[in-house]
Amino acid sequence: MTSARVRTGTVVGAVLLSLLSAPAHAAPREAPGAEAGALPEADLAGLRGVLRAALRQGAPGAMARVDDRGTVLKTAVGVANRKSGRAIGNADRFRIGSVTKTFTAVVLLQLVDEKKLKLDASVNRYLPGLLPDNRITVRHVLSHRSGLYDYTNDMFASTVPGFEAVRKKVFTPRQLVNRSLRRPRTNTPGAVYSYSNTNFVVAGMLVEKLTGHSVRTEYQNRIIKPLTLRDTFYVHPGTKIPGRHAHGYLTPDRAGAALVDATNQTVSWAQSAGALISSTRDLNTFLSALLRGELTSAAQLKQMRRWVPAGGVQSYGLGLRRRDLSCGVSVYGHTGAVQGFYTYAFASKDGKRSLAALANTSNNGTVLNTMLRTLDSAFCGKSTKALRGAATVERHEDMAPGITLD
Numbered sequence: 001m002t003s004a005r006v007r008t009g010t011v012v013g014a015v016l017l018s019l020l021s022a023p024a025h026a027a028p029r030e031a032p033g034a035e036a037g038a039l040p041e042a043d044l045a046g047l048r049g050v051l052r053a054a055l056r057q058g059a060p061g062a063m064a065r066v067d068d069r070g071t072v073l074k075t076a077v078g079v080a081n082r083k084s085g086r087a088i089g090n091a092d093r094f095r096i097g098s099v100t101k102t103f104t105a106v107v108l109l110q111l112v113d114e115k116k117l118k119l120d121a122s123v124n125r126y127l128p129g130l131l132p133d134n135r136i137t138v139r140h141v142l143s144h145r146s147g148l149y150d151y152t153n154d155m156f157a158s159t160v161p162g163f164e165a166v167r168k169k170v171f172t173p174r175q176l177v178n179r180s181l182r183r184p185r186t187n188t189p190g191a192v193y194s195y196s197n198t199n200f201v202v203a204g205m206l207v208e209k210l211t212g213h214s215v216r217t218e219y220q221n222r223i224i225k226p227l228t229l230r231d232t233f234y235v236h237p238g239t240k241i242p243g244r245h246a247h248g249y250l251t252p253d254r255a256g257a258a259l260v261d262a263t264n265q266t267v268s269w270a271q272s273a274g275a276l277i278s279s280t281r282d283l284n285t286f287l288s289a290l291l292r293g294e295l296t297s298a299a300q301l302k303q304m305r306r307w308v309p310a311g312g313v314q315s316y317g318l319g320l321r322r323r324d325l326s327c328g329v330s331v332y333g334h335t336g337a338v339q340g341f342y343t344y345a346f347a348s349k350d351g352k353r354s355l356a357a358l359a360n361t362s363n364n365g366t367v368l369n370t371m372l373r374t375l376d377s378a379f380c381g382k383s384t385k386a387l388r389g390a391a392t393v394e395r396h397e398d399m400a401p402g403i404t405l406d
């Protein structure tokens with residue numbers, strides 16, 4: 001169990017904005033001016049408490065890192081590897097699941113900046129005949145409003161057998177899209193938010209078509225190299241996490257059954273929707289850079305931050321989630337759930353404070369809900385103690401209906 005505060009920060013002051021209520025037909029209003037300098041000081045002891053709770057609830061290990069204008073807070077509890085008993089630490093790499101979607105969206109928005117792609121053009125304009133409806137636009141795909149069915153609902157209906165059936169498989173993106181198209185669309189294009197991995201498989205296909213390169217090359221050249229992300233890799237169809245890493249432990253559906261070490265897999269079922277590997281440091285660097293406007297033009301960042309209601313305190317932009325915290329602060333980033341790993345990666349509006357947190361288990365909703373509280377500790381500080389335990393998340397909150405912005 002470790003905890004460290006590196007360099008004393010100058011985080012001062014507190015702003016407790018009242019909770020903003022959302023009209024049913026639109027994304028809740030964004031908290032104004034939630035810049036890092038106005039936030040309450042991050043609560044390291046609270047963060048450690050959250051991680052310890054995750055351990056009690058079944059996570060073998062958990063860790064979190066907060067970066068705030070040169071100050072780094074790090075804490076970790078439990079193990080990276082249940083066999084060897086090695087302690088988990090923030091230097092461990094891990095699978096980030098759908099936080100990958102933010103990377104994929106950034107690549108596409110850079111292509112918009114380069115005038116190679118139009119957000120409101122039909123996907124079929126770039127990938128002729130791929131989708132059965134010409135009305136599905138790039139924007140619909142990036143904001144989960146295409147209506148394309150999420151093929152992983154069927155794939156992982158039964159958790160461990162579903163995972164073992166695809167652990168070593170290599171799919172083409174088209175095969176994944178075809179799995180989705182066997183099912184009816186969930187909504188007319190643009191009508192509502194309905195989370196689907198299919199959207200970001202299509203996004204990856206757009207990247208490859210428009211650049212003539214693999215998504216791996218584009219992540220590398222456009223994000224990983226410019227930001228010097230030393231722990232971030234796209235190894236698909238490789239199955240191993242390079243270097244020092246946390247093992248990921250999948251929780252079976254049957255209560256009491258032994259955890260399954262799910263570390264090694266192709267993640268081919270997700271690819272550009274969820275196959276990246278990273279670390280807490282790299283995720284904080286990435287999200288900070290994104291929100292500071294270092295990865296896209298201001299105009300494209302604004303597009304990423306056009307919100308669609310995504311249920312409760314959540315809104316979705318383009319490959320970007322917004323969460324409105326209990327202290328009235330809005331934070332921006334993504335969550336990830338890939339077999340064995342739960343990730344939270346969020347930053348303040350100005351990108352100056354960021355949090356990345358990981359529990360090395362999955363299919364354990366209690367742990368997922370607990371890890372959500374790392375956001376309160378990181379961005380609301382001690383001010384939210386009374387509210388702890390109130391917030392809940394689950395995969396299905398993503399299925400909330402909303403209304404289009406355009």
Ligand code: HEL
Pocket residue numbers: 096097098099152156157158159160162195197250274334335336337338339340341362363364394395398
């Ligand atoms: S689910 C989410 C999260 N996203 C989506 C994506 C990701 N991950 C998946 O689609 C994997 C689903 C299976 C995960 C598996 C487990 O817990 O390891 N669960 C089962 O097999 C259940 N039967 C919306 C939570 C996101 O936050 O965006 O990552």
